[in-house]
Each structure stands twice: as structure tokens, then as C-alpha cells.
Amino acid sequence: MKMLKTFTAWASVTLAIFVLQTMTSNAQTPKLADDEIASVAVVANKGDIGFAQIAQKKSKNAEILKFAHTMASDHQAVIDQAVALVTKLKVTPKDNAVSKKMVADNAKTQKMLNSKSAKDFDKAYIDNEVAYHKAVINAVETILIPQAQNAELKGLLQQVVPTLKAHLQHAEMVQTEISK
Amino acid sequence: MMSIRTFGGNALVLVFPLIILAGCSTTPTPEKYKPKTFTIEIYQMKFQPALLTVHKGDTVEWVNKDIVSHDVTQVPNNLWSSSNLLPGKSWKMAVEETDDYYCSIHVVMVGKLIVE
Numbered sequence: 688m689k690m691l692k693t694f695t696a697w698a699s700v701t702l703a704i705f706v707l708q709t710m711t712s713n714a715q716t717p718k719l720a721d722d723e724i725a726s727v728a729v730v731a732n733k734g735d736i737g738f739a740q741i742a743q744k745k746s747k748n749a750e751i752l753k754f755a756h757t758m759a760s761d762h763q764a765v766i767d768q769a770v771a772l773v774t775k776l777k778v779t780p781k782d783n784a785v786s787k788k789m790v791a792d793n794a795k796t797q798k799m800l801n802s803k804s805a806k807d808f809d810k811a812y813i814d815n816e817v818a819y820h821k822a823v824i825n826a827v828e829t830i831l832i833p834q835a836q837n838a839e840l841k842g843l844l845q846q847v848v849p850t851l852k853a854h855l856q857h858a859e860m861v862q863t864e865i866s867k
Numbered sequence: 868m869m870s871i872r873t874f875g876g877n878a879l880v881l882v883f884p885l886i887i888l889a890g891c892s893t894t895p896t897p898e899k900y901k902p903k904t905f906t907i908e909i910y911q912m913k914f915q916p917a918l919l920t921v922h923k924g925d926t927v928e929w930v931n932k933d934i935v936s937h938d939v940t941q942v943p944n945n946l947w948s949s950s951n952l953l954p955g956k957s958w959k960m961a962v963e964e965t966d967d968y969y970c971s972i973h974v975v976m977v978g979k980l981i982v983e
Contacts, residue, residue, distance in 0.1 A: 843934075849912040857974060
């Protein structure tokens with residue numbers, strides 16, 4: 688149980704810690720160009736789709752399955768919008784320190800989720816969803832939006848925030864429900 | 868005495884219809900209510916307005932101006948529901964009674980129709 692808590696806590700804060708580590712110090716704050724911001728946005732959405740796909744394979748809980756379906760669908764819709772925009776702007780998403788770190792962390796989280804027993808999976812998944820959405824909302828609001836130069840890219844990021852916040856509220860509802 | 872009664876009776880028979888006719892000719896006939904159409908935008912993960920007061924028979928149209936799909940579903944019994952509304956799509960219905968509704972995809976999104 689202690690191991691489970693430790694593992695879940697790690698998964699929950701990994702992205703947030705990275706964001707804090709990279710953003711709280713001016714010397715370390717990466718300056719992201721629009722093509723790099725586009726890459727971070729796509730990676731963040733792909734990460735949650737990956738978690739949802741694991742949930743759809745491993746969970747038997749109707750609430751978890753419904754939530755995972757919504758995450759896969761919504762985050763794909765956001766990726767589609769982002770791809771359409773960068774295509775229009777003739778921008779190619781560019782890997783950078785933030786997106787690379789997110790890819791690595793998401794892979795670790797996927798490994799953690801895949802290792803869970805059926806009994807422990809639902810809690811691990813939804814706890815991670817709550818933490819992941821908090822971290823991504825923080826990153827979008829405090830890093831990506833302020834640094835975006837193109838007005839349309841900034842506008843798309845601003846449009847995504849209410850979606851992420853609704854996801855967070857939904858995740859917290861499911862978290863409360865399955866803990867009963 | 869009998870002739871007075873008869874006269875009185877005839878007078879009543881004549882006068883009452885006149886009063887009724889006079890009343891009808893001076894009271895304005897209420898116009899029949901023409902149902903209206905209202906629009907609720909689905910934007911930034913909210914129904915806007917979330918609370919709408921209408922008359923029975925009015926039509927409400929929901930327009931999805933968000934970047935993700937939504938639906939409009941009555942609660943708590945799913946008495947009526949739109950299909951999946953992709954971004955840019957809309958759905959409308961004539962309102963019959965006061966109802967609560969939500970988006971069954973994003974359960975934190977709620978709205979209410981009040982029929983007055």
C-alpha cells in the first residue's frame with residue numbers, strides 16, 4: 688500500500704515538478720518559440736490519449752471507461768485543431784527540452800499504469816488524470832499562452848483551457864466516486 | 868299581474884343577450900401566442916445561457932461553438948437527447964416542460980429550461 692501511494696504520488700507530481708523546476712528560475716526558463724509550443728501542446732495531448740488507451744484495455748469500471756473515452760476523443764480533437772493551425776501557418780512542431788521531458792515522463796507513467804493490477808488500476812489512473820490535468824493547465828496558462836507569439840496559436844491555447852478545466856472537474860468527480 | 872310578469876320575462880329574454888353581445892363586442896380577443904426560437908451556445912464548456920425561461924411550444928436550438936463534441940441530454944431520466952454534436956453542429960427541439968439537462972460526455976456541464 689505504501690509502495691502504491693509512493694508510486695501514484697510520483698506519477699501525480701512528475702510533470703508539475705518538471706514545470707516548476709524549469710519555470711521558477713529565470714536562468715532555466717526555456718524560451719519557447721511557436722513551433723516548440725505547438726510540439727509541447729501535441730505531446731501533452733498525445734500523453735493523455737495514451738493513458739486513456741491503457742484504461743480502455745485494463746479497466747472494467749463504467750465511469751473510468753466513459754471518462755477515458757472522453758479523454759481520447761477530446762484530446763484527439765485538440766490535436767486535430769493544432770495540426771490544422773500549424774499547417775495553415777506553415778509551422779512544423781519542433782522538439783524541445785520541455786516536449787522531450789514530457790515524452791519521457793509520459794512513457795514512465797504508461798509503464799506504471801500498465802504494471803497495475805486490475806484492483807489497483809482505476810485509482811492509479813484517475814489520480815494521475817487529476818494531477819496531469821492540473822499540471823497541464825498550469826503549464827498552458829503560465830508558460831505556453833504567455834510565450835505564444837502568433838495570435839491564432841495563442842487563441843487556440845486559450846480555447847483549450849476551459850476544456851482542460853472541465854476534464855479536471857470530471858476527473859475529480861470520478862476520483863470521489865470510485866473512492867467510496 | 869300576469870301581464871306584468873310576462874312583460875318582465877320577455878324583457879329579460881331580450882335584454883340579457885344584448886348585454887352579452889355588447890360585452891363580446893367591447894372585450895379584445897387575446898392574440899394567439901406565436902412560439903419563438905431561442906439559441907443556446909455551447910462555448911468554453913458551458914451552456915450559454917445555462918438558465919433559460921421560455922413558453923411551452925417555444926423552440927430552443929443548441930449550437931456547438933466549442934472545439935470538442937457535446938450533446939444535450941435531459942436529466943435525470945434521459946427523456947430526450949440530441950445526438951453527438953460535432954463542433955459547428957446544432958440541434959433543436961420544441962420545449963414542453965421545465966427540465967434540467969446536461970452534456971453526457973462532459974458531465975460537469977449543466978443547464979435548465981424553465982417553462983412559464
